[in-house]
Amino acid sequence: MFRVGIVGAGVMGSTHAYSWARTPATLAGVYALDADQKQTLASRYNARAYTSLEALLADVDVVDVCTPTDTHHAIVLAAAAAGKQVLCEKPLARTLDQGKTMLAACERAGVHLLVGHVVRFFPEYALAKATVEQGKIGEVGVIRLKRAGFQPRRPDNWFLDYERSGGMILDLMIHDFDYARWVGGDVVSVFAKSSRIPDASAKGDYSQAILRHANGAISHVEGAWAYPPPLFHTALEIAGAGGLIEHPVGSSIPIEVYLNTVDNADLPEIAIPKSPLVDDPYVTEVKHFYNVLAGQATPRITAADALAALQIGLAAIESAHTNRAITLERL
Amino acid sequence: MLRIGILSFAHLHAVSYIEKFLAMPDIEFVGIADDNAERGRQFAHKYGVRFFESYEALLAEKPDGVCICSENVYHHPLVLMAAEAGAHILCEKPLMTELEHGREMLTICERNNVQLMTAFPMRFNAPVMEARSVVTSGSLGKIYGCNTTNQGRMPRNSWFTVKKLAGGGAVTDHTVHVADLLRWYLQSEAVEVFAEANAILNRDANPEVETGGLVMISFANGAFATIDCSWSRPPFYPTWGNVKLEIVGENGLLKIDSFKQTLAVYSHESDIPSWPFWGSDSDAGMVAEFVASLRDQRAPSVTGYDGFKAAEIALAAHQSLATGQPVSLPQN
Numbered sequence: 001m002f003r004v005g006i007v008g009a010g011v012m013g014s015t016h017a018y019s020w021a022r023t024p025a026t027l028a029g030v031y032a033l034d035a036d037q038k039q040t041l042a043s044r045y046n047a048r049a050y051t052s053l054e055a056l057l058a059d060v061d062v063v064d065v066c067t068p069t070d071t072h073h074a075i076v077l078a079a080a081a082a083g084k085q086v087l088c089e090k091p092l093a094r095t096l097d098q099g100k101t102m103l104a105a106c107e108r109a110g111v112h113l114l115v116g117h118v119v120r121f122f123p124e125y126a127l128a129k130a131t132v133e134q135g136k137i138g139e140v141g142v143i144r145l146k147r148a149g150f151q152p153r154r155p156d157n158w159f160l161d162y163e164r165s166g167g168m169i170l171d172l173m174i175h176d177f178d179y180a181r182w183v184g185g186d187v188v189s190v191f192a193k194s195s196r197i198p199d200a201s202a203k204g205d206y207s208q209a210i211l212r213h214a215n216g217a218i219s220h221v222e223g224a225w226a227y228p229p230p231l232f233h234t235a236l237e238i239a240g241a242g243g244l245i246e247h248p249v250g251s252s253i254p255i256e257v258y259l260n261t262v263d264n265a266d267l268p269e270i271a272i273p274k275s276p277l278v279d280d281p282y283v284t285e286v287k288h289f290y291n292v293l294a295g296q297a298t299p300r301i302t303a304a305d306a307l308a309a310l311q312i313g314l315a316a317i318e319s320a321h322t323n324r325a326i327t328l329e330r331l
Numbered sequence: 332m333l334r335i336g337i338l339s340f341a342h343l344h345a346v347s348y349i350e351k352f353l354a355m356p357d358i359e360f361v362g363i364a365d366d367n368a369e370r371g372r373q374f375a376h377k378y379g380v381r382f383f384e385s386y387e388a389l390l391a392e393k394p395d396g397v398c399i400c401s402e403n404v405y406h407h408p409l410v411l412m413a414a415e416a417g418a419h420i421l422c423e424k425p426l427m428t429e430l431e432h433g434r435e436m437l438t439i440c441e442r443n444n445v446q447l448m449t450a451f452p453m454r455f456n457a458p459v460m461e462a463r464s465v466v467t468s469g470s471l472g473k474i475y476g477c478n479t480t481n482q483g484r485m486p487r488n489s490w491f492t493v494k495k496l497a498g499g500g501a502v503t504d505h506t507v508h509v510a511d512l513l514r515w516y517l518q519s520e521a522v523e524v525f526a527e528a529n530a531i532l533n534r535d536a537n538p539e540v541e542t543g544g545l546v547m548i549s550f551a552n553g554a555f556a557t558i559d560c561s562w563s564r565p566p567f568y569p570t571w572g573n574v575k576l577e578i579v580g581e582n583g584l585l586k587i588d589s590f591k592q593t594l595a596v597y598s599h600e601s602d603i604p605s606w607p608f609w610g611s612d613s614d615a616g617m618v619a620e621f622v623a624s625l626r627d628q629r630a631p632s633v634t635g636y637d638g639f640k641a642a643e644i645a646l647a648a649h650q651s652l653a654t655g656q657p658v659s660l661p662q663n
Contacts, residue, residue, distance in 0.1 A: 141531030142543040142561045146478070148579075189655070191525050193547060193555040195475035203581040206475040208557050210527050210545045218527045220545050220559060222478050228583045239482075239543065239563035241534045254458035254591040254610070257465055259583035325525065325656055 002085075002293060003028035005056040007075055008066035009037035011270060012089050012116075016064050017045050019286035022279070031056040032067075057082040062293060065089060069171065070164040073098040080109040085293050087286075089116045091174045092306040094166060096314060099307045100331075106303065114289045114299055115306035119175040120182060121285040123277065128236055128245050129183055138242025140217045143184050145176035148224035149232035149271035151205065157269065168205040169194060169320075170313040173223035177316070178301070178309035180211055180219040183238060186308070187211045187219075191325040192316035195226065209316045221316075228260045232271035307331055333625050336361035336394040338386050338409050339401035340374050341490060342423045344450065344614070348398050349378055351618035358622065364389035366401075390416035396625050398450075399423060402496040403503065407432040410447065414439045419446040421621045421631075425507045426638030428498025430646055433639040440635060448621050448631035449638025451511045453574055455616030456589045459512060462576075466516045471580030477513060477556035478579075481505040483572025485533040485542055485562035492538040500540025502528055502648050505560035507641040508574060510548065511633075514640060516578070519552035521640075525657040526648035532563055546648045551662070569595070570606040 002025040006013050009032035020027045029048040032038035042049035050056040053075065057063065063079040064087040065072055073093050079086045086106055092115050093099040106113035119125050132140060151168075152159040159165045169192070181187055192209035195202045204226025211219040227233065238245045274280075279287070291297035308331060315326040335352050337345055340363065352358050362381030365371025375382035383389035386409060390397070396419040399409045406422055407429075413420050420440065426449050427433035440447040453459055465471065483505060490496040497503055514520065528544035543561040550556070564572050570593065578585040592610030617633075624631035647658045 139531050139534070141529060142545070142559065142563050144480075144559060148584075189527075191527070191547060191657070193476065193549065199553075202473075202475065204475060204579070206579045208476055208478060208547065208555065210525070210547055210557070212527050216529045216531060218529055218543060218545055220478075220557060222557075224579060226475060226579050226581070226584075231584070237563075239532055239561060241531050242565070244563060244565050244568065252591055252593065254588050255462045255465075256586040257462075257470075257583065258585075259470060323523075323657060 001026055002062050003060045004062045004064055005029045005031065005050070005060035006064045006066055007031050007053065007056065009034060009041040010066065013066035014041055015282045016066055016286060017041055019283040020064070021045055022283050023287055023290040025062070025290055028060050029056050053078060057084060061085060062087065068158045068164050069166060070094040073102060076102045076113065077105050080105040080111055083109055083111065085111050087114045087116065087289055090306065090309070091166065091170050091313060092303070092310050094164070096311055099310050103303045103307055112292060112299070113303035114292060115301055115303060116285060117175065117178045117301050117306060117309065118281050118285050119179050120300050121281040121288065123281070124247050125179060125236065128238060128247065131245055132183055132238060132240070136243055137238060137240030137245060140184050140238060140240050142239040143180050143217065143219040144235070144237040145180060145219065146222045146233060146235040147172055147176055148222060148227050150227055150229040151225035152270045153267065154269060159270070166313065166317070167196065168223055168225045169207050169316050172225065173207060173209065173221055173316065174309050174313045176221045176223070177312040178305065180221060181305070181308055181312065184213040184217040184219055186214040187312050187328055188214050189325050189327050190312055190315040190319050192319040194320040197317070197320040207316070207320065211312065228258045229267045230271070231258055232273055234273055304331065332357055332359045333396065333622060334359045334361050334394045335396050335398065336389045336392070337363050337398045337400060338389065338413065339365050339399065339405065340370050341367070341402045342400040344423060345398070345400035347614045348400065348618055351615050353378060355622060361392050361394045362389055386412055390418060394418050396421065396621065402490045403428050403498045404496055407436060410436045411439050414443040414445045417443060417445060419625050421448045421450055422635070422638065423450045424638060425498070425503060425642040425645055426635065427642050428503065430643060433642060437635050437639060446624055446631055447635030448624065449633055449635060450617065451508060451633050451637065452613040452617045453508050453512055453589065454515065454633050455613040455620065457611040458587055458589050462585060462587045463516055465585050466578060467518070470582060471578060471585060472582035474517060474552070474554040474578060474580045476554055476579055478577040479509045479513070479556060480559040480573060480575045481509045482559055482561050482563045484564045484566060484568060485536065485538065487536055487566070492536070492540050494540050497540065499649055500538060501542050501560045501562045502526060502544040502546065502652070503645055506546055506558055506645040506648055509558045509576065510644040511637055511641040512576065513548065513550070513556050514637070517550050517552060517554055519550040519554065520662065521548045521644050521660050522551050522662065523549040523657045523659050524644055524647035524651055526651040528652050532561060544648070548644060567603050569604045
């Protein structure tokens with residue numbers, strides 16, 4: 001039975017711990033910089049709270065990296081060097097070079113690098129992809145994806161340190177960059193605009209990107225940390241030569257206005273989409289990764305896919321800065 | 332009595348417009364002229380109005396106003412002809428398919444003292460009119476961006492997919508309505524346009540123009556907006572299409588779905604559900620404004636210049652498709 005160690009005990013560390021607890025694997029331990037969070041999470045699952053990454057690595061088979069984006073690189077390299085199987089939250093890394101190094105290290109070590117692009121495990125997104133694969137809508141022509149919510153609320157949240165997180169485009173829109181590529185194939189060109197580029201002081205982070213895929217399909221991706229709390233809207237639409245997929249199916253309200261209110265005391269720190277499901281998508285994702293590690297499934301997302309999504313996200317940021325359509329190099 | 336005629340029934344919006352004119356008590360309907368005599372005769376017969384063999388013959392009757400519903404590329408010669416004849420004009424969109432044509436149309440109308448109104452019925456759509464105040468009141472704060480769609484079914488067996496008659500495909504047909512609304516809402520002009528397009532959708536019909544398109548517009552006030560102008564509603568979709576705007580500002584979000592006032596009907600007569608519309612008729616408001624502007628001898632609330640600026644954005648989108656990069660618009 002695999003012994004799993006989680007690195008990072010924030011929202012994603014907790015979510016993954018909950019998910020591992022629903023697999024046959026043993027959640028052996030937790031390592032995190034925040035001692036309180038680490039102890040709380042470890043206690044909840046009768047796991048050990050480790051005092052160092054090295055100590056955790058020495059004691060587990062699988063390392064699940066749920067730390068801020070800029071730290072993925074060093075932790076994954078350490079895990080690979082120790083010969084451990086690796087799960088890593090998205091985005092894969094903060095820079096493309098980091099990502100490439102991580103792929104090479106895991107390949108050299110002969111370990112999996114499974115990246116948490118959880119949208120591939122949301123049933124509505126998975127069903128839409130399967131519907132396309134079944135040929136029900138013909139060749140894909142135009143894809144539209146939306147992921148719009150509110151900004152992480154604590155001013156000291158690391159998400160808001162764009163040097164660390166890459167900001168909304170790299171952290172949030174990357175979900176849909178990956179999904180667009182999953183459905184529409186390799187991306188060759190990216191054009192994007194952002195409310196925070198170049199004006200980093202804009203109160204909200206709102207962005208739209210247009211992607212061109214190698215096969216001629218085009219995608220529209222919208223992302224926001226700008227919607228009034230507690231809104232978190234996601235939507236997908238895939239138009240093909242022989243049909244159309246829409247989600248969600250809407251109401252009959254012609255005008256909707258949502259304005260920021262003063263009292264947001266009861267809100268969560270960050271927005272996570274929820275729908276009543278027996279297994280939430282994070283559990284589905286971790287169960288799938290468990291099956292991959294057990295040799296019973298091929299990964300729904302490869303490390304190369306995660307690297308490609310990172311490349312699109314970084315190109316969107318570059319496009320917004322340079323006001324040019326960015327042509328992507330083949331990875 | 333104001334005397335009104337229609338030049339060409341190539342664009343089937345003419346059917347809606349003639350019914351509005353005929354329903355107005357103080358309008359004398361002069362007749363229909365059409366270079367496709369069979370089509371013109373057929374509609375003249377249907378509505379019990381006079382048919383003219385030529386545009387010149389109808390204009391010789393000295394109508395106060397004409398409505399031009401020709402193929403896009405003929406807007407230019409017909410507007411010039413009507414202006415020279417002293418008739419005020421309601422012209423179908425897009426106003427022009429070449430920038431120079433548009434400039435000439437504005438100049439000639441001005442020189443002949445005729446009003447040129449562009450047929451932008453969305454300006455008279457009730458949800459669009461009502462929601463505009465949310466933007467202009469400033470309650471959204473600084474506008475960051477707008478995510479908009481004017482998606483529809485592709486007109487099949489039609490000049491809309493013939494480049495030399497339409498000037499282009501989905502980007503030409505479906506960019507201008509929302510481009511005009513964005514100018515109206517944001518009260519700012521476009522400074523730059525980027526576009527991507529393809530011809531994958533409706534491939535079975537062998538269209539010679541683009542059928543899917545995404546346009547990104549930057550405005551002088553700093554807001555950016557995308558328009559999905561794709562003919563991406565399949566022939567078996569429950570309705571013709573949509574016009575939707577989502578506007579995100581520093582203080583919130585405004586969503587407008589301008590044709591959302593529908594029923595869902597599941598009928599034994601069809602395998603496909605339908606979404607019949609029960610909202611207010613925007614064409615009626617637009618035609619009434621054209622007639623009122625003639626009666627009051629004033630400029631209409633939607634002008635030829637508005638049509639020119641919207642079509643300029645669509646033309647810049649085509650230019651961007653050719654270069655693969657954003658295109659700057661001259662500021663005037």
